Amino acid sequence: KIFAYSIRKDEEPYLKEWAAAHPEVTVDYTADLLTPETAKQAAGADGVVVYQQLDYTPETLRALADEGITKMSLRNVGVDNIDMATAKELGFEITNVPVYSPNAIAEHAAIQTARILRQTKVLDRKIESGDLRWAPTIGREVRDQTIGVIGTGHIGQVYMQIMEGFGAKVIAYDVFHDPKLEEAGYYVDSLDDIYQQADVISLHVPALKNTIKMINDESIAKMKDDAVLVNVSRGALVDTDAVVRALDSGKLFGFVMDTYENEVGIFNADWRGKEFPDARLKDLIDRPNVLVTPHTAFYTTHAVRNMVVKAFDNNLALVNGETPDTPVKVG
Ligand code: NAD
Numbered sequence: 001k002i003f004a005y006s007i008r009k010d011e012e013p014y015l016k017e018w019a020a021a022h023p024e025v026t027v028d029y030t031a032d033l034l035t036p037e038t039a040k041q042a043a044g045a046d047g048v049v050v051y052q053q054l055d056y057t058p059e060t061l062r063a064l065a066d067e068g069i070t071k072m073s074l075r076n077v078g079v080d081n082i083d084m085a086t087a088k089e090l091g092f093e094i095t096n097v098p099v100y101s102p103n104a105i106a107e108h109a110a111i112q113t114a115r116i117l118r119q120t121k122v123l124d125r126k127i128e129s130g131d132l133r134w135a136p137t138i139g140r141e142v143r144d145q146t147i148g149v150i151g152t153g154h155i156g157q158v159y160m161q162i163m164e165g166f167g168a169k170v171i172a173y174d175v176f177h178d179p180k181l182e183e184a185g186y187y188v189d190s191l192d193d194i195y196q197q198a199d200v201i202s203l204h205v206p207a208l209k210n211t212i213k214m215i216n217d218e219s220i221a222k223m224k225d226d227a228v229l230v231n232v233s234r235g236a237l238v239d240t241d242a243v244v245r246a247l248d249s250g251k252l253f254g255f256v257m258d259t260y261e262n263e264v265g266i267f268n269a270d271w272r273g274k275e276f277p278d279a280r281l282k283d284l285i286d287r288p289n290v291l292v293t294p295h296t297a298f299y300t301t302h303a304v305r306n307m308v309v310k311a312f313d314n315n316l317a318l319v320n321g322e323t324p325d326t327p328v329k330v331g
Helices: 012-021 038-042 058-066 084-089 102-117 120-128 154-165 179-183 191-197 217-222 240-249 279-286 301-319
Strands: 002-004 027-029 047-050 071-074 093-095 146-150 169-173 200-203 227-231 252-257 290-292
Touching (some): 002 301, 012 027, 012 301, 047 301, 058 084, 071 301, 093 301, 102 154, 102 200, 102 227, 102 252, 146 191, 154 169, 154 200, 169 191, 217 240, 240 252, 240 279, 279 290
Parallel strands (some): 002 047, 047 071, 200 227
16 A cells, blocks of 8 residues: 655646555555654555655654665655655655656747747737837847856756757856767867857756856856846756846846746745735846746656656565665664
8 A cells, every 4th residue: 555645636637646556555645744743644655756846854764664664766866855864764665756857848938938039028028018020029039149068967958959059159167077978079168168169058956066156257257148047957066146147237148047146935826915025036027137937847747747657666676575666874
């Protein structure tokens, strides 16, 4: 028996599809988050499938273990909100879904890149107001741009392919060189090469000590005038105040952001009729050359299906004492 927490409406069809394909497993679920209070709902289950921003606290993990459940499969990547010391002490086995659809995120980045270059937000606003004149809203063709990709992992590589499909020249920087890309000659030697040569700079690295605020006043100063910055990766990679200064001065032509430094508690919430909690973010949303999305790059039917199906597959493997595809190191 597998019990799933915080199942959203858009996940239900995939959960039902998985359950139908596994008649030997009893699948039950709730929309509730996993907390010390809701742990009882999983009573009798062999494993749980979960996904939440809320912390998996020592109390929560203990409450699950009290029900005899120590096999937990996340439908997402991040494990920073799990109290690993307690999980280890209680003998938890945990899995996540590190790759569910690189295309979802890469495609979003590519679409937004093209929209910035063709000034579609400006055009939409003009058209809605009844102004159907062409000038001065002239577009830049993607094929005329040099696209600088920072991070050539799962998502960065798909973004590179899409941008090449548009006919753009693509250059890349990564601390690890993928042999295929190396052979094809994509890599430049340094970040400075990217900043100096690229018209569009797209970030596809994780937030680590040496990548946090990598985009700051100093790196922006090295960029070409009228550069476009794309961040669908992690808000922490960018010093947002520095980007605002570069938008004000006209140094940056545009900014794409699907992630934001202070997004937790702000994104994926309805602020209509309420006071907006972040004046800087509101200012960015209002700008014609900034495209803000609330961490929705991943949010496609394909990705959601994979998150559900892969998490259930992993959990069933744990329950059956088999090796799951993507175990998480506990401790
Ligand atoms: P990945 O692990 O496949 O690739 C990351 C790449 O970054 C690797 O090739 C790695 O070598 C490189 N890298 C690490 N440190 C570096 C550094 N200091 N300089 C240059 N390169 C460095 O990851 P991925 O699946 O492609 O994900 C990339 C990013 O996208 C992650 O930060 C992830 O959090 C983010 N993401 C965003 C969304 C969204 O909805 N917006 C969804 C999923 C992932």
